[in-house]
Amino acid sequence: MFKLLISMPPQIALAIAIIFEVIATSFIPKAEQFTKLVPSTVVIVGYAVAFFLLSITVKTMPVGIVYAIWSGAGIVLVATISYFAYGQRLDLPAIIGIGLIISGVLVVNLLSNTVSH
Numbered sequence: 001m002f003k004l005l006i007s008m009p010p011q012i013a014l015a016i017a018i019i020f021e022v023i024a025t026s027f028i029p030k031a032e033q034f035t036k037l038v039p040s041t042v043v044i045v046g047y048a049v050a051f052f053l054l055s056i057t058v059k060t061m062p063v064g065i066v067y068a069i070w071s072g073a074g075i076v077l078v079a080t081i082s083y084f085a086y087g088q089r090l091d092l093p094a095i096i097g098i099g100l101i102i103s104g105v106l107v108v109n110l111l112s113n114t115v116s117h
Contacts (some may be wrong), residue, residue, distance in 0.1 A: 010057045017053035018070055020046045022077040029086065065114050072105040 005013075024046025057066050074105035076098055082088040090098070108114070 005053075006056055008056065010060045013053045014061070014066060014069060015055040017057065018049045018073045020051040020053065020079070021070065021074050022081065024050065025074065025078050026081045026085065060115055064110060065112070068108060069105055072101045075101055076105075 024043045027039045027042040027046065030036060031043050032039070034040045035045075054066060056072065079088075079090060079094070079098055083090060
């Protein structure tokens with residue numbers, strides 16, 4: 001299993017890292033300052049897996065680009081999940097900002113020669 005993980009394409013590792021980071025971040029409120037065992041475990045394991053997968057990704061992709069994609073996608077996804085799961089509303093400036101983040105991630109992925117495709 002470990003060998004399979006370290007040999008996966010970096011884009012797949014990054015996508016899975018984003019999913020685990022979003023899950024972990026979304027469980028932080030449920031962990032209640034790490035006083036609830038199951039949500040706290042989800043947070044810790046989620047971040048551990050995410051960072052492990054990021055370490056695979058940065059072997060072949062620039063760390064600055066990887067981090068920009070990882071954090072940008074994470075911000076958008078966590079804000080979306082927070083809207084539905086926690087009822088956290090976004091005002092117009094927040095929505096515009098999230099739109100700009102999405103645009104930035106798309107520009108980096110689709111137009112930049114820095115990202116290995």
